[in-house]
Amino acid sequence: MTEQQEASEDAVMTRIGQAVILLHAGDREEARNRLGEIWQEIGEEGDSLHRCTLAHYMADAQDDPADELAWDLRALTAADALRDAPGTGDDGSGTGDDGSGNGDGGPGNGRPALREPRPAMRVFYPSLHLSLATDYLKLQRPEAARVHLARARAASGALADDGYGDGVRAAIARLEHRLATEPGGRPRPFPEQS
Known part of the structure:
Protein backbone atom coordinates (compact mmCIF):
# COMPACT_ATOMS: atom_id res chain seq x y z
CA MET A 1 0.00 0.00 0.00
CA THR A 2 1.32 3.41 -0.92
CA GLU A 3 1.63 6.29 1.55
CA GLN A 4 -1.09 8.15 -0.35
CA GLN A 5 -3.50 5.19 0.01
CA GLU A 6 -2.71 4.90 3.74
CA ALA A 7 -3.28 8.62 4.26
CA SER A 8 -6.58 8.39 2.36
CA GLU A 9 -7.76 5.46 4.50
CA ASP A 10 -6.73 7.27 7.67
CA ALA A 11 -8.75 10.28 6.49
CA VAL A 12 -11.87 8.13 6.10
CA MET A 13 -11.48 6.70 9.61
CA THR A 14 -10.86 10.21 10.95
CA ARG A 15 -14.09 11.44 9.33
CA ILE A 16 -16.01 8.46 10.73
CA GLY A 17 -14.54 9.25 14.15
CA GLN A 18 -15.63 12.88 13.90
CA ALA A 19 -19.18 11.78 13.09
CA VAL A 20 -19.13 9.38 16.03
CA ILE A 21 -18.11 12.25 18.34
CA LEU A 22 -21.22 14.11 17.16
CA LEU A 23 -23.31 10.99 17.76
CA HIS A 24 -22.00 10.57 21.30
CA ALA A 25 -22.60 14.28 21.94
CA GLY A 26 -26.26 13.74 21.07
CA ASP A 27 -26.38 15.22 17.56
CA ARG A 28 -27.80 12.10 15.92
CA GLU A 29 -29.11 13.88 12.83
CA GLU A 30 -25.79 15.52 11.93
CA ALA A 31 -23.92 12.29 12.70
CA ARG A 32 -26.35 10.41 10.44
CA ASN A 33 -25.86 12.99 7.68
CA ARG A 34 -22.07 12.84 7.84
CA LEU A 35 -21.96 9.06 8.02
CA GLY A 36 -24.38 8.92 5.07
CA GLU A 37 -22.09 11.14 3.01
CA ILE A 38 -19.10 8.94 3.77
CA TRP A 39 -21.14 5.82 2.93
CA GLN A 40 -22.02 7.33 -0.46
CA GLU A 41 -18.32 7.97 -1.10
CA ILE A 42 -17.03 4.54 -0.11
CA GLY A 43 -20.04 2.64 -1.46
CA GLU A 44 -21.17 -0.95 -0.99
CA GLU A 45 -17.92 -2.24 -2.47
CA GLY A 46 -15.56 0.00 -0.48
CA ASP A 47 -13.02 -1.05 2.10
CA SER A 48 -14.61 -3.66 4.40
CA LEU A 49 -13.15 -2.19 7.59
CA HIS A 50 -14.54 1.24 6.69
CA ARG A 51 -17.94 -0.22 5.84
CA CYS A 52 -18.05 -2.29 9.04
CA THR A 53 -17.09 0.63 11.26
CA LEU A 54 -19.36 3.11 9.54
CA ALA A 55 -22.40 0.79 9.42
CA HIS A 56 -21.96 -0.15 13.09
CA TYR A 57 -22.11 3.50 14.12
CA MET A 58 -24.75 4.42 11.54
CA ALA A 59 -27.00 1.84 13.20
CA ASP A 60 -26.62 3.70 16.50
CA ALA A 61 -27.72 6.93 14.78
CA GLN A 62 -31.03 5.50 13.57
CA ASP A 63 -34.40 6.32 15.09
CA ASP A 64 -36.27 3.36 13.58
CA PRO A 65 -35.36 -0.10 14.96
CA ALA A 66 -35.79 -1.68 11.51
CA ASP A 67 -33.29 0.79 10.04
CA GLU A 68 -30.94 0.08 12.94
CA LEU A 69 -31.15 -3.65 12.19
CA ALA A 70 -30.45 -3.05 8.49
CA TRP A 71 -27.28 -1.09 9.30
CA ASP A 72 -26.10 -3.64 11.87
CA LEU A 73 -26.58 -6.39 9.27
CA ARG A 74 -24.44 -4.34 6.85
CA ALA A 75 -21.76 -4.09 9.54
CA LEU A 76 -21.77 -7.87 10.04
CA THR A 77 -21.63 -8.45 6.28
CA ALA A 78 -18.61 -6.13 6.01
CA ALA A 79 -16.89 -7.90 8.93
CA ASP A 80 -17.54 -11.24 7.26
CA ALA A 81 -16.00 -9.87 4.06
CA LEU A 82 -12.84 -9.16 6.04
CA ARG A 83 -13.00 -12.68 7.48
CA ASP A 84 -13.33 -14.17 4.01
CA ALA A 85 -10.42 -12.20 2.59
CA PRO A 86 -7.47 -14.28 1.31
CA GLY A 87 -4.93 -15.22 3.92
CA THR A 88 -7.30 -16.10 6.75
CA GLY A 89 -7.52 -19.53 8.30
CA ASP A 90 -10.53 -21.83 8.64
CA ASP A 91 -11.82 -22.59 12.10
CA GLY A 92 -15.50 -23.13 11.33
CA SER A 93 -16.56 -20.49 13.86
CA GLY A 94 -17.75 -17.80 11.49
CA THR A 95 -21.30 -16.78 10.85
CA GLY A 96 -21.90 -18.27 7.42
CA ASP A 97 -21.37 -17.28 3.84
CA ASP A 98 -24.68 -15.43 3.57
CA GLY A 99 -24.11 -13.10 6.51
CA SER A 100 -27.08 -14.60 8.35
CA GLY A 101 -25.04 -16.70 10.72
CA ASN A 102 -26.79 -19.88 9.70
CA GLY A 103 -23.95 -21.61 7.88
CA ASP A 104 -21.47 -24.11 9.18
CA GLY A 105 -19.31 -24.61 6.17
CA GLY A 106 -16.61 -27.13 5.91
CA PRO A 107 -15.43 -30.09 3.95
CA GLY A 108 -18.03 -32.60 2.91
CA ASN A 109 -21.18 -30.55 3.43
CA GLY A 110 -21.28 -28.81 0.04
CA ARG A 111 -20.80 -25.33 1.51
CA PRO A 112 -17.76 -23.10 1.41
CA ALA A 113 -15.50 -23.44 4.41
CA LEU A 114 -15.83 -20.60 6.90
CA ARG A 115 -12.88 -18.41 7.62
CA GLU A 116 -11.52 -17.30 10.93
CA PRO A 117 -11.69 -13.53 11.39
CA ARG A 118 -8.44 -11.64 11.16
CA PRO A 119 -7.16 -11.14 14.71
CA ALA A 120 -8.03 -7.44 14.71
CA MET A 121 -11.59 -8.24 13.57
CA ARG A 122 -12.31 -10.87 16.21
Whole structure:
Protein backbone atom coordinates (compact mmCIF):
# COMPACT_ATOMS: atom_id res chain seq x y z
CA MET A 1 0.00 0.00 0.00
CA THR A 2 1.32 3.41 -0.92
CA GLU A 3 1.63 6.29 1.55
CA GLN A 4 -1.09 8.15 -0.35
CA GLN A 5 -3.50 5.19 0.01
CA GLU A 6 -2.71 4.90 3.74
CA ALA A 7 -3.28 8.62 4.26
CA SER A 8 -6.58 8.39 2.36
CA GLU A 9 -7.76 5.46 4.50
CA ASP A 10 -6.73 7.27 7.67
CA ALA A 11 -8.75 10.28 6.49
CA VAL A 12 -11.87 8.13 6.10
CA MET A 13 -11.48 6.70 9.61
CA THR A 14 -10.86 10.21 10.95
CA ARG A 15 -14.09 11.44 9.33
CA ILE A 16 -16.01 8.46 10.73
CA GLY A 17 -14.54 9.25 14.15
CA GLN A 18 -15.63 12.88 13.90
CA ALA A 19 -19.18 11.78 13.09
CA VAL A 20 -19.13 9.38 16.03
CA ILE A 21 -18.11 12.25 18.34
CA LEU A 22 -21.22 14.11 17.16
CA LEU A 23 -23.31 10.99 17.76
CA HIS A 24 -22.00 10.57 21.30
CA ALA A 25 -22.60 14.28 21.94
CA GLY A 26 -26.26 13.74 21.07
CA ASP A 27 -26.38 15.22 17.56
CA ARG A 28 -27.80 12.10 15.92
CA GLU A 29 -29.11 13.88 12.83
CA GLU A 30 -25.79 15.52 11.93
CA ALA A 31 -23.92 12.29 12.70
CA ARG A 32 -26.35 10.41 10.44
CA ASN A 33 -25.86 12.99 7.68
CA ARG A 34 -22.07 12.84 7.84
CA LEU A 35 -21.96 9.06 8.02
CA GLY A 36 -24.38 8.92 5.07
CA GLU A 37 -22.09 11.14 3.01
CA ILE A 38 -19.10 8.94 3.77
CA TRP A 39 -21.14 5.82 2.93
CA GLN A 40 -22.02 7.33 -0.46
CA GLU A 41 -18.32 7.97 -1.10
CA ILE A 42 -17.03 4.54 -0.11
CA GLY A 43 -20.04 2.64 -1.46
CA GLU A 44 -21.17 -0.95 -0.99
CA GLU A 45 -17.92 -2.24 -2.47
CA GLY A 46 -15.56 0.00 -0.48
CA ASP A 47 -13.02 -1.05 2.10
CA SER A 48 -14.61 -3.66 4.40
CA LEU A 49 -13.15 -2.19 7.59
CA HIS A 50 -14.54 1.24 6.69
CA ARG A 51 -17.94 -0.22 5.84
CA CYS A 52 -18.05 -2.29 9.04
CA THR A 53 -17.09 0.63 11.26
CA LEU A 54 -19.36 3.11 9.54
CA ALA A 55 -22.40 0.79 9.42
CA HIS A 56 -21.96 -0.15 13.09
CA TYR A 57 -22.11 3.50 14.12
CA MET A 58 -24.75 4.42 11.54
CA ALA A 59 -27.00 1.84 13.20
CA ASP A 60 -26.62 3.70 16.50
CA ALA A 61 -27.72 6.93 14.78
CA GLN A 62 -31.03 5.50 13.57
CA ASP A 63 -34.40 6.32 15.09
CA ASP A 64 -36.27 3.36 13.58
CA PRO A 65 -35.36 -0.10 14.96
CA ALA A 66 -35.79 -1.68 11.51
CA ASP A 67 -33.29 0.79 10.04
CA GLU A 68 -30.94 0.08 12.94
CA LEU A 69 -31.15 -3.65 12.19
CA ALA A 70 -30.45 -3.05 8.49
CA TRP A 71 -27.28 -1.09 9.30
CA ASP A 72 -26.10 -3.64 11.87
CA LEU A 73 -26.58 -6.39 9.27
CA ARG A 74 -24.44 -4.34 6.85
CA ALA A 75 -21.76 -4.09 9.54
CA LEU A 76 -21.77 -7.87 10.04
CA THR A 77 -21.63 -8.45 6.28
CA ALA A 78 -18.61 -6.13 6.01
CA ALA A 79 -16.89 -7.90 8.93
CA ASP A 80 -17.54 -11.24 7.26
CA ALA A 81 -16.00 -9.87 4.06
CA LEU A 82 -12.84 -9.16 6.04
CA ARG A 83 -13.00 -12.68 7.48
CA ASP A 84 -13.33 -14.17 4.01
CA ALA A 85 -10.42 -12.20 2.59
CA PRO A 86 -7.47 -14.28 1.31
CA GLY A 87 -4.93 -15.22 3.92
CA THR A 88 -7.30 -16.10 6.75
CA GLY A 89 -7.52 -19.53 8.30
CA ASP A 90 -10.53 -21.83 8.64
CA ASP A 91 -11.82 -22.59 12.10
CA GLY A 92 -15.50 -23.13 11.33
CA SER A 93 -16.56 -20.49 13.86
CA GLY A 94 -17.75 -17.80 11.49
CA THR A 95 -21.30 -16.78 10.85
CA GLY A 96 -21.90 -18.27 7.42
CA ASP A 97 -21.37 -17.28 3.84
CA ASP A 98 -24.68 -15.43 3.57
CA GLY A 99 -24.11 -13.10 6.51
CA SER A 100 -27.08 -14.60 8.35
CA GLY A 101 -25.04 -16.70 10.72
CA ASN A 102 -26.79 -19.88 9.70
CA GLY A 103 -23.95 -21.61 7.88
CA ASP A 104 -21.47 -24.11 9.18
CA GLY A 105 -19.31 -24.61 6.17
CA GLY A 106 -16.61 -27.13 5.91
CA PRO A 107 -15.43 -30.09 3.95
CA GLY A 108 -18.03 -32.60 2.91
CA ASN A 109 -21.18 -30.55 3.43
CA GLY A 110 -21.28 -28.81 0.04
CA ARG A 111 -20.80 -25.33 1.51
CA PRO A 112 -17.76 -23.10 1.41
CA ALA A 113 -15.50 -23.44 4.41
CA LEU A 114 -15.83 -20.60 6.90
CA ARG A 115 -12.88 -18.41 7.62
CA GLU A 116 -11.52 -17.30 10.93
CA PRO A 117 -11.69 -13.53 11.39
CA ARG A 118 -8.44 -11.64 11.16
CA PRO A 119 -7.16 -11.14 14.71
CA ALA A 120 -8.03 -7.44 14.71
CA MET A 121 -11.59 -8.24 13.57
CA ARG A 122 -12.31 -10.87 16.21
CA VAL A 123 -12.91 -8.17 18.80
CA PHE A 124 -15.72 -6.69 16.66
CA TYR A 125 -17.87 -9.82 16.57
CA PRO A 126 -19.10 -9.74 20.20
CA SER A 127 -20.29 -6.16 19.76
CA LEU A 128 -21.75 -6.79 16.29
CA HIS A 129 -23.78 -9.75 17.52
CA LEU A 130 -24.78 -7.92 20.70
CA SER A 131 -26.09 -5.04 18.58
CA LEU A 132 -28.08 -7.45 16.42
CA ALA A 133 -29.52 -9.15 19.52
CA THR A 134 -30.60 -5.77 20.83
CA ASP A 135 -32.12 -4.85 17.46
CA TYR A 136 -34.12 -8.07 17.31
CA LEU A 137 -35.36 -7.58 20.86
CA LYS A 138 -36.54 -4.05 19.97
CA LEU A 139 -38.40 -5.58 17.03
CA GLN A 140 -40.02 -8.14 19.37
CA ARG A 141 -38.15 -11.08 17.89
CA PRO A 142 -36.73 -12.67 21.05
CA GLU A 143 -35.67 -15.95 19.42
CA ALA A 144 -33.50 -14.14 16.87
CA ALA A 145 -32.17 -12.01 19.74
CA ARG A 146 -31.19 -15.16 21.64
CA VAL A 147 -29.34 -16.57 18.64
CA HIS A 148 -27.20 -13.44 18.23
CA LEU A 149 -26.70 -13.08 21.97
CA ALA A 150 -25.35 -16.63 22.09
CA ARG A 151 -22.98 -15.72 19.25
CA ALA A 152 -21.90 -12.59 21.11
CA ARG A 153 -21.13 -14.68 24.20
CA ALA A 154 -19.27 -17.30 22.13
CA ALA A 155 -17.14 -14.60 20.47
CA SER A 156 -16.44 -12.73 23.71
CA GLY A 157 -13.28 -14.76 24.36
CA ALA A 158 -11.54 -12.49 21.84
CA LEU A 159 -12.09 -9.46 24.09
CA ALA A 160 -9.21 -8.15 26.14
CA ASP A 161 -9.46 -7.61 29.89
CA ASP A 162 -9.79 -3.85 29.53
CA GLY A 163 -12.52 -1.23 29.72
CA TYR A 164 -13.91 -2.03 26.27
CA GLY A 165 -13.93 -5.79 26.82
CA ASP A 166 -15.42 -5.46 30.29
CA GLY A 167 -18.13 -3.14 28.93
CA VAL A 168 -19.12 -5.50 26.13
CA ARG A 169 -19.15 -8.52 28.46
CA ALA A 170 -21.29 -6.58 30.96
CA ALA A 171 -23.73 -5.58 28.20
CA ILE A 172 -23.97 -9.22 27.08
CA ALA A 173 -24.71 -10.29 30.66
CA ARG A 174 -27.40 -7.60 31.04
CA LEU A 175 -29.13 -8.67 27.86
CA GLU A 176 -28.85 -12.35 28.81
CA HIS A 177 -30.53 -11.52 32.12
CA ARG A 178 -33.24 -9.55 30.36
CA LEU A 179 -33.94 -12.38 27.92
CA ALA A 180 -33.64 -15.18 30.49
CA THR A 181 -37.26 -14.80 31.55
CA GLU A 182 -40.14 -14.15 29.24
CA PRO A 183 -43.27 -12.29 30.35
CA GLY A 184 -44.84 -15.57 31.53
CA GLY A 185 -42.03 -15.90 34.07
CA ARG A 186 -40.60 -19.10 32.58
CA PRO A 187 -36.83 -19.28 32.13
CA ARG A 188 -35.86 -19.80 28.51
CA PRO A 189 -32.63 -21.55 27.53
CA PHE A 190 -30.30 -19.89 25.09
CA PRO A 191 -29.72 -21.84 21.84
CA GLU A 192 -26.43 -23.34 22.99
CA GLN A 193 -28.10 -24.58 26.20
CA SER A 194 -30.99 -26.44 24.56
